[in-house]
């Protein structure tokens with residue numbers, strides 16, 4: 001212990017990153033720009049300079065954390081700080097602590113609730129959802145253990161693309177701020193692989209690989225262009241167009257209930273449809289660990305007179321032991337429903353049709369779907385959900401937590417596609433509706 005840490009000289013953008021003092025500091029934009037090096041080196045410098053400081057460094061997965069941080073830091077801090085492998089933290093002789101963690105699932109961030117860190121690093125921040133980012137900011141506060149005065153601060157490294165593309169882009173690139181967010185709190189330091197001398201000298205093939213990527217991906221990965229590639233499945237989603245303030249819904253509009261259910265998450269929505277077939281998502285239930293009877297109760301406990309409920313087809317699968325399906329159990333608990341359709345790609349295309357701005361009955365350009373601003377999960381998940389790399393027509397299933405709200409909405413849009421909308425008295429002549437009659441249980445509930 002008590003040895004000197006040998007640290008390489010930072011490159012100019014890394015110096016800017018080290019020197020920045022704002023509340024939120026982001027670094028990067030492209031691959032190989034020395035992001036992970038900058039993150040772990042700054043973490044070490046802070047731990048050494050501020051006795052007692054508490055630091056948290058996060059990556060999405062454990063293998064990434066191990067390769068990019070645990071192993072290099074163990075090498076650098078070998079004679080300087082003690083590594084506690086069970087709890088994954090370095091404890092320094094001056095009382096500083098550097099905790100290393102990962103958040104594979106959306107809710108893994110909740111393990112940090114109640115803790116306090118003066119400094120938090122998110123390496124590859126665009127791999128984190130907005131919910132994870134927000135949950136993490138709540139623990140970025142004074143720990144009471146740092147002996148010097150230190151204003152809490154968060155550092156991010158990032159590339160374009162990933163589930164977090166939208167929130168990182170908004171805060172650090174577009175610099176569009178909401179509510180109490182203040183522009184002066186956000187600093188972005190741009191760095192590309194051409195700023196990283198080590199790679200230019202030691203891995204010219206890596207640079208050539210980036211230079212040979214297809215055009216859009218090259219612009220994002222080599223030059224850090226945030227507008228070209230982001231892998232976002234619903235680029236048409238626009239908060240300013242789709243999210244609206246709640247208003248009192250006339251009781252003669254039609255109210256639909258739609259949901260996706262699993263023990264891991266119930267995502268349920270009430271959608272009101274006006275006389276011009278504009279749809280308004282007015283109510284959200286997004287809750288985990290509800291058994292069927294409790295989920296049914298929650299969904300039934302709403303003040304609107306529901307016209308019908310659409311549910312995912314997998315609920316009709318029968319259990320081998322009881323011979324009953326989950327749809328039967330929902331029905332036993334008073335919730336009658338119609339089986340929605342499982343064609344995912346057609347369903348997503350219907351969602352896109354609803355999101356697309358078109359000329360409305362007043363001559364204005366507006367989408368067909370609006371979401372009340374308190375339906376927070378749907379609003380966060382629609383822009384975050386990614387294209388499935390194996391099937392670009394479909395959405396990715398990871399991170400799984402953000403798929404339930406979108407799946408539920410898909411259940412509504414495919415059952416009520418915009419092109420098929422007809423005046424109410426004509427709707428029963430629609431073939432699609434007849435096809436669904438076999439899965440039709442009841443319009444009650």
Ligand SMILES: Nc1ncnc2c1ncn2[C@@H]1O[C@H](COP(=O)(O)OP(=O)(O)OP(=O)(O)O)[C@@H](O)[C@H]1O
Nearest residue numbers: 008009010011031032033034035036037038198199
């Ligand atoms: N200032 C520096 N001095 C010496 N080597 C450096 C410096 N900065 C980065 N490197 C080295 O450059 C290589 C790439 O850096 P790093 O892994 O930090 O890049 P990155 O932007 O995180 O890459 P990726 O996009 O692949 O995650 C690593 O071997 C790292 O140790």
Ligand SMILES: [Mg+2]
Nearest residue numbers: 035036037068
């Ligand atoms: Mg990296």
